[in-house]
Ligand SMILES: Nc1ncnc2c1ncn2[C@@H]1O[C@H](COP(=O)(O)OP(=O)(O)OP(=O)(O)O)[C@@H](O)[C@H]1O
């Protein structure tokens with residue numbers, strides 16, 4: 482396989498990701514997936530989950546705590562393997578890849594954004610982002626050039642030498658998003674990316690995801706925030722390890738409750 486070849490510069494690759502030959506196949510395929518954690522007692526976190534994500538989609542997963550969202554994100558992101566069923570990313574069957582091949586797949590095709598940012602505090606913003614390319618085998622000078630490109634995509638090109646602790650929460654999350662983007666991934670997974678941010682900053686981060694989506698990036702976001710979920714192109718709701726609603730299913734009727742009176746009339750765009 483050719484996973485270790487380094488990808489092109491960020492915007493070009495995102496553009497290329499829109500084109501998929503004559504017979505496009507879903508970028509992500511999750512087929513009858515279950516996950517049982519072998520704890521004492523064992524926990525069944527996913528019970529037969531199936532869906533696909535096409536290139537260029539912006540998908541939001543919502544659901545109560547414990548419904549299996551993070552478990553599913555770990556499986557989609559090849560950080561863990563299902564107990565049964567199949568996960569295919571860019572057409573590659575996770576089941577058939579070794580741990581080393583999965584690491585290569587993650588390094589070259591997948592970007593991650595987490596609630597806690599996970600930035601190295603002693604390193605500059607630029608190096609935090611450039612390190613996203615370490616495992617893809619890109620030389621240092623090119624890593625830094627691409628990191629600057631990614632920082633400009635998130636509006637932080639003016640602060641490459643700042644340390645994370647000199648930035649606001651929203652700016653830190655932008656750095657984490659730049660790090661996720663620097664390898665020109667085919668798909669970006671974000672687990673509660675706005676969970677540590679105030680609502681206005683969270684909405685701004687979502688606006689950034691929308692801009693990236695417009696560039697052709699495929700993004701899957703887990704969120705507790707129903708205002709944010711309502712803005713996403715496709716919404717999938719989970720309950721007790723199963724998908725109970727998918728807005729891509731045209732016949733589906735949304736079980737989302739009507740907005741509460743106190744949350745109406747707010748302008749979330751800062
Ligand atoms: N490593 C583990 N070992 C055992 N059980 C686990 C493990 N990780 C998660 N679980 C259980 O699996 C179920 C789903 O957890 P998961 O973290 O996927 O939920 P979630 O929807 O992401 O919740 P939250 O919104 O609180 O983040 C829960 O019952 C949880 O306790």
Ligand SMILES: [Mg+2]
Pocket residue numbers: 550551552
């Ligand atoms: Mg979770």
